[in-house]
Amino acid sequence: MTTPDDILRVRDLSTRFFTQEGRINAVSELDVRIERGEVFGIVGESGSGKSVTARSIMDLVESPGRITDGEIWFDDAELADAVADDHPDAVDGTFVNLLELPERVRDSLRGTSFSMIFQDPESSFNPTLTVGEQLAEAVEVQRRASATPRSTRARTREYSLASYALSTVLPSRTYVTPESRERAIELLELVGIPDPVERADEYPHEYSGGMLQRAMIAQALAGEPDVLIADEPTTALDVTIQAQILDLLDDLQAETGMTILLITHNLGVIARMCDRIGVMYAGEIVERGTLADVFDDHVHPYTEGLLGSIPDLEGARSRLEPIPGNVPSLLADEQDDRCRFADRCPKAMEDCLEHPPEYPAAGSDHHEARCVLAETAYDETRALPEGYFGETERPAADKHAGPEEPDEEPPEERSHPPTETTGGEHQ
Ligand SMILES: Nc1ncnc2c1ncn2[C@@H]1O[C@H](COP(=O)(O)OP(=O)(O)OP(=O)(O)O)[C@@H](O)[C@H]1O
Numbered sequence: 001m002t003t004p005d006d007i008l009r010v011r012d013l014s015t016r017f018f019t020q021e022g023r024i025n026a027v028s029e030l031d032v033r034i035e036r037g038e039v040f041g042i043v044g045e046s047g048s049g050k051s052v053t054a055r056s057i058m059d060l061v062e063s064p065g066r067i068t069d070g071e072i073w074f075d076d077a078e079l080a081d082a083v084a085d086d087h088p089d090a091v092d093g094t095f096v097n098l099l100e101l102p103e104r105v106r107d108s109l110r111g112t113s114f115s116m117i118f119q120d121p122e123s124s125f126n127p128t129l130t131v132g133e134q135l136a137e138a139v140e141v142q143r144r145a146s147a148t149p150r151s152t153r154a155r156t157r158e159y160s161l162a163s164y165a166l167s168t169v170l171p172s173r174t175y176v177t178p179e180s181r182e183r184a185i186e187l188l189e190l191v192g193i194p195d196p197v198e199r200a201d202e203y204p205h206e207y208s209g210g211m212l213q214r215a216m217i218a219q220a221l222a223g224e225p226d227v228l229i230a231d232e233p234t235t236a237l238d239v240t241i242q243a244q245i246l247d248l249l250d251d252l253q254a255e256t257g258m259t260i261l262l263i264t265h266n267l268g269v270i271a272r273m274c275d276r277i278g279v280m281y282a283g284e285i286v287e288r289g290t291l292a293d294v295f296d297d298h299v300h301p302y303t304e305g306l307l308g309s310i311p312d313l314e315g316a317r318s319r320l321e322p323i324p325g326n327v328p329s330l331l332a333d334e335q336d337d338r339c340r341f342a343d344r345c346p347k348a349m350e351d352c353l354e355h356p357p358e359y360p361a362a363g364s365d366h367h368e369a370r371c372v373l374a375e376t377a378y379d380e381t382r383a384l385p386e387g388y389f390g391e392t393e394r395p396a397a398d399k400h401a402g403p404e405e406p407d408e409e410p411p412e413e414r415s416h417p418p419t420e421t422t423g424g425e426h427q
């Protein structure tokens with residue numbers, strides 16, 4: 001389903017890693033549609049392919065990984081105009097398929113069209129330069145990029161690398177221009193760093209974790225990106241700072257109207273920030289919809305399990321309660337053609353031995369679930385017997401039963417003591 005407000009349409013995206021052990025299907029035929037100005041969340045357990053999805057959009061997938069299939073359509077009339085002559089197949093109206101663009105054009109979009117922030121701000125800063133210098137540098141790079149026609153932007157990148165090298169050998173306070181220093185200070189102020197004039201002259205190690213996170217956000221905003229991708233931006237921070245950073249992102253989004261793709265394993269963060277959500281499991285989106293669809297009307301037992309393990313943002317429950325069972329292997333050789341959650345699913349039925357498509361689900365027009373339960377009610381007579389997958393972990397059906405199914409008969413035997421379950425502890 002598409003709407004006229006889309007800024008990004010990812011279609012059939014597959015990203016794989018070609019390792020010694022075999023081919024790893026990190027992201028499989030993924031579809032995502034992100035609307036201009038919204039906060040779209042991707043949530044899922046560790047290893048579900050969230051970061052690889054983000055890196056695929058940013059064109060930052062590293063060897064032995066590669067995007068093997070798909071399209072990433074980005075709505076940018078100016079870009080469409082600029083590339084239409086040389087790459088007619090990459091253009092559809094005002095949309096451009098980023099995967100059809102040459103490397104140098106994609107590179108030029110990083111910072112200006114797309115920016116990314118990470119969990120670990122240290123990795124974004126050079127320890128030998130002041131924060132202000134590095135922000136000024138980012139401002140300059142983007143200024144040069146926007147002043148240059150798309151077709152020749154590759155050169156600005158080389159230039160920026162050269163000036164980066166120069167500033168490394170001359171670690172004095174060498175701001176590129178007084179204007180970019182001004183802008184760097186403005187950016188520090190924008191992200192709520194007190195005394196920005198003084199703090200601009202400090203080195204990254206003089207910043208606290210929260211402050212450095214703010215500085216990294218400032219760096220990402222230097223090029224006024226259309227889309228900000230935030231990959232676990234607050235995971236490493238303590239809860240108070242975490243809340244402050246989320247507020248900051250919220251405010252910046254409201255002020256600038258930028259689109260945010262927020263990646264987290266924390267449904268508390270999702271609930272606080274997002275308009276729509278995709279729940280990821282084993283390289284696929286298994287449920288998507290508005291906040292209300294996913295929190296109140298979810299269909300997929302995996303979503304149910306995640307909700308059961310929702311951590312409290314205020315820290316009342318400090319540890320995630322994991323969903324029983326193991327994250328599945330993404331090795332192509334070990335992937336069966338079935339629902340990828342079936343071996344951990346308390347409601348697995350014979351129907352689940354076929355890989356489910358995304359079904360429309362009750363709720364908003366945006367609500368879809370890759371689960372037969374969107375179509376059929378759970379039927380115990382078709383349930384797969386315990387031990388079907390040779391596992392010992394598959395929880396009994398009652399354990400994930402939500403409040404809407406209070407009457408379900410508990411089975412005779414449990415594979416786990418009740419203390420290990422995630423059901424019945426919502427909120
Ligand atoms: N450099 C790599 N080499 C081989 N496989 C990789 C590499 N990077 C990622 N993968 C594979 O892709 C899968 C998805 O990784 P990804 O980083 O996207 O997970 P994630 O959902 O972001 O998890 P987390 O919450 O831990 O960050 C991994 O489980 C792994 O199998």
Ligand code: NI
Nearest residue numbers: 050051052231
């Ligand atoms: Ni990740």
